[in-house]
Amino acid sequence: MIKQFLSSQAGHPKGMIGRLFALLMNKGNKDVYDGIMDMLDVTPQTSLLEIGFGNGQLLLEIEKTHPKRICGIDISETMMAAAQKKFKKAGLTDRIEIDRAGTEAIPFDDETFDTVLTSNTIYFWKDLRQGLTEIHRVLRKGGCFINGFATVKGLKDHSFTEYNFKKYELADFKKASIETGFKVEDQIEIIKDKAYCVKIIKQ
Numbered sequence: 001m002i003k004q005f006l007s008s009q010a011g012h013p014k015g016m017i018g019r020l021f022a023l024l025m026n027k028g029n030k031d032v033y034d035g036i037m038d039m040l041d042v043t044p045q046t047s048l049l050e051i052g053f054g055n056g057q058l059l060l061e062i063e064k065t066h067p068k069r070i071c072g073i074d075i076s077e078t079m080m081a082a083a084q085k086k087f088k089k090a091g092l093t094d095r096i097e098i099d100r101a102g103t104e105a106i107p108f109d110d111e112t113f114d115t116v117l118t119s120n121t122i123y124f125w126k127d128l129r130q131g132l133t134e135i136h137r138v139l140r141k142g143g144c145f146i147n148g149f150a151t152v153k154g155l156k157d158h159s160f161t162e163y164n165f166k167k168y169e170l171a172d173f174k175k176a177s178i179e180t181g182f183k184v185e186d187q188i189e190i191i192k193d194k195a196y197c198v199k200i201i202k203q
């Protein structure tokens, strides 16, 4: 019961527990955030989108690299409010654009972004290939998607991921990427066999 509750909070944080969970994720996902930051190549011309930004911690980090445009989407109303609170405190409400939406229908025109990124969300997408196809649509040609995620072995370390998590091996993600029109460009092994950041490029 508790495991099911925790897994549903991870996939769709709600209320006070959801906010607490997001704070724990900020700590637990720090190495993945760092991997994504290492892979990002932001210039003053870069437009970027984070999928499933949680409480907005990584968007705040990325903002410091001064992209031209910085956006995020998340399905959770609680996370929208938590991120807005952080951005308000930092004086960045007008600068960081966030929408309540999911990978099922990304609310941006074709070829809007140079970079799309996500940390620990692919387990909750309704369909990996459909999500990748949507990301491909909103990316410019040559643009990249950076995905930080834990593999089957990595998720097994957290017993609540037994429920509600779709699990992928590194090879599953790469195969789906190639099948949806991307080329695999680079990868960082965050924890041996357990967590990776993978950069794929829109062909």
Ligand SMILES: C[S@@+](CC[C@H](N)C(=O)[O-])C[C@H]1O[C@@H](n2cnc3c(N)ncnc32)[C@H](O)[C@@H]1O
Binding pocket: 010, 011, 012, 013, 025, 026, 029, 051, 052, 053, 054, 055, 073, 074, 075, 076, 079, 101, 102, 103, 104, 118, 119, 120, 121, 124, 125, 126
């Ligand atoms: C495990 S949390 C990770 C939060 C943050 N990215 C981090 O690493 O700290 C998953 C987040 O993805 C969001 N989410 C789940 N499914 C989503 C989807 N299909 N599209 C966009 N966001 C989604 C959830 O609301 C939640 O905020």
